[in-house]
Amino acid sequence: MNSPEQLSGEDTVVQAVPKQLLIGGKWCAAETDSTYDVEDPSNRQRLCAVADATANDGLAALAAADDAQHSWAQHPPRARGEILRRAFELITQRHEDLALLMTLEMGKPLAESRAEITYAAEFFRWFSEEAVRIDGDYAVSPSGTGRFLVMRQPVGPAVLITPWNFPMAMGTRKIGPAIAAGCTMVVKPAQQTPLSMLALAAILEEAGLPDGVLNVVTTSSAGQVTEPMLRDGRARKLTFTGSTAVGRTLIEQSAEQVLKTSMELGGNxxxxxxxxxxxxxxxxxxxxxxxxxxxxxxxxxxxxxxxxxxxxxxxxxxxxxxxxxxxxxxxxxxxxxxxxxxxxxxxxxxxxxxxxxxxxxxxxxxxxxxxxxxxxxxxxxxxxxxxxxxxxxxxxxxxxxxxxxxxxxxxxxxxxxxxxYGLxxxxxxxxxxxxxxxxxxxxxxxxxxxxxxxxxAAAPFGGVKQSGLGREGGKIGIEEFLETKYVAVGGL
The missing domain is CATH 3.40.309.10 (Aldehyde Dehydrogenase; Chain A, domain 2)
Structure with missing residues (x-):
């Protein structure tokens, strides 16, 4: 292996990224110690190998998210927002390295990768500000004999499935509102482009995100890993960006536990x-x-x-x-x-x-x-x-x-x-x-x-018909990670 001083810029950015699973705040190998290769699509050369998670690894990540959910939901909104703000600043500081990493694993030219890094960071900046704007309602009942108290609470542990074409921006567009709302999560990045998500997870660790709030499982067997999580009962939310065909399957799997779902699917x-x-x-x-x-x-x-x-x-x-x-x-x-x-x-x-x-x-x-x-x-x-x-x-x-x-x-x-389609x-x-x-x-x-x-980042993104359900970004983006609770107050 080359010594650090002999490494090219490409080798350096790839080697700097964790290659393991992130579960409960610890970087760990897959259950079977198996890995799969990540390739550069411009020359079909191997970049590195990353952990290849099993279904049990996915369930372990979900258990970690579930364990962390209560304490994370109690985390002050301002503190959640400041974590996102620090992550925004770290992404901005490492703009060039993150852009090169994206180009290597996904293939887009550096100019476009730089633009995506900027776009991705904006979701963290936007939702850092939205974290303190989660509101509710208080009203007198029409009869005058009681009061209506409406509160907004995190939906709970979420499963986030991101695509290969925008490997960091589609992550921050989901992770940002989840953190702001007080939800823990398991992220399953696309098989072809796991490195940007692993780099992002390391940045969030450095920004002070508590253990177990963000868990990342990389895998070459997406369906085998995600389906058990969706049917488990501890997950309460699924958000997916990808093809309509896969989205339909995930909606069917989510129906068993009646998960709150948001889908950003195909377009025409x-x-x-x-x-x-x-x-x-x-x-x-x-x-x-x-x-x-x-x-x-x-x-x-x-x-x-x-x-x-x-x-x-x-x-x-x-x-x-x-x-x-x-x-x-x-x-x-x-x-x-x-x-x-x-x-x-x-x-x-x-x-x-x-x-x-x-x-x-x-x-x-x-x-x-x-x-x-x-x-x-x-x-x-x-x-x-x-x-x-x-x-x-x-x-x-x-x-x-x-x-x-x-x-x-x-x-x-x-x-x-x-x-x-209707995106x-x-x-x-x-x-x-x-x-x-x-x-x-x-x-x-x-x-x-x-x-x-x-x-x-400040506008609602999403489609109608078979292009999806729900919206990401904008003021409405955080709504996808919140539940509405109504408290009827009597005796007044």
Whole structure:
């Protein structure tokens, strides 16, 4: 093994992260001492090995959370907030190392990793302030013979399941409100990207989070570890970010113990460009909505509907911008597009493009995979995409922009809404009345009106239909971790 002075920056940030499970304030090996490898998707090289938890490890973590719940719920709200504030400051101080770590395990370019670290830290800052704003109510009963006392209390131990595409921000978006509300938790990060969560857990330890409040189990067998926790009875809350298919399964498993659930699931975001749109702004927004995280985001623009009068110009400009993007291993500041997360995702994107082309779509740009180094797919623009193409119905999760045209407002809104998903929509128009009218008509939980990014720690994030349940972030984010108790006061 290299001596510390011989280690590269990449080796240093990886070695600095704990590789074990965090249970009850102790870093420990998995029950069977087993591990699994974490790989760099840009070159398929092994970064390190982390503990591979079993079902018993998951239950031990849940027991630790349950043991710590009562004392943590009694922790002063100001003290809970100050822990989050210290963690925010530590994340900010270690911004560069955390960004590099994320790039290594997930593949996104350093510029995007830096942006995510900033975004992730904001959830801790936001919920540090919300911890002291948990309120209740006091009222005279209508008859005047009693009083109503309403209080808000932590829901109890929570199971948090986070995805690989935003490995730190999706953690802080869940952990922040749980800590602020007074809930203990077990976090199960995605198999592909456990290192960012392990680094975050170590930061929270350093910030003074008591033992047992945050427990982390890394595993290559997600279902085998999480299902026993959900059916156990000690967990009272589940929050999950991931695919709709997995979300449905988790909801079924949660039903046995009637867990409070919040789900941030798949998306099929439409991106509408009207004939009066500022095309420069629309293309800028399209680049953000499509190419952020190489398209591997539930908020990614999945279906482009462009008015026939401007479709040719919009397509030309978008292809021009995407063709100029520099592709490669994201550890260099010059790189703008990284790899997809793994071979399975690369295969899916390739299949969707092939299907669209076979059905008549025209390739304006890209349309090919490059897996000679890692899991890369070329930025791609397709036009004349038929309605029966799979990528009009399925979430692409890749750097592919399929463009269709429209002429009628009501028809394009109906087509945008013709999906089981309802996470986010985007629309570009200079007509404010049209913008508000369509924003109200779109069946999504969020709308980007002349804006290509909607995510903000201070705003409620979530979808409708099969894109999820509940909201994360904003004032409402902490509500997902609170129960309402009503006390009827008599004898007055």
């Amino acid at each position: 975001a439409p991106f509408l460009v009207f004939d009066d749109a500022d095309l420069d702004a629309a293309v800028d927004g399209a680049m953000l909505a499509k190419m952020r995280n190489v398209g591997e985001a539930c908020t990614a623009a999945n279906r482009f509907y462009v008015h026939a009068d401007v479709a040719e110009e919009f397509s030309r400009r978008l292809a021009e911008r995407m063709s100029a993007l520099r592709i490669g291993r994201g550890v260099s500041d010059e790189i703008e597009v990284g790899p997809l997360i793994d071979a399975r995702q690369l295969d899916k994107v390739d299949e969707l493009v092939t299907d669209a082309v076979e059905r008549g779509a025209k390739v304006v740009l890209g349309g090919e995979r490059d897996d000679t180094r890692g899991h890369f797919y070329q930025p791609t623009v397709l036009t004349e995409v038929p309605t029966d193409a799979r990528l009009r119905r399925e979430e692409i999760f890749g750097p592919v922009a399929p463009i269709a045209t429209f002429t009628d407002e009501s028809s394009v809104v109906a087509e945008a809404n013709d999906t089981e 986010v929509s985007y629309l570009y128009t200079r007509d404010l009345q049209r913008g508000l009218r369509i924003s109200e008509a779109l069946d999504t939980g969020m709308v980007g009106l002349n804006q290509g990014v909607v995510s903000n």
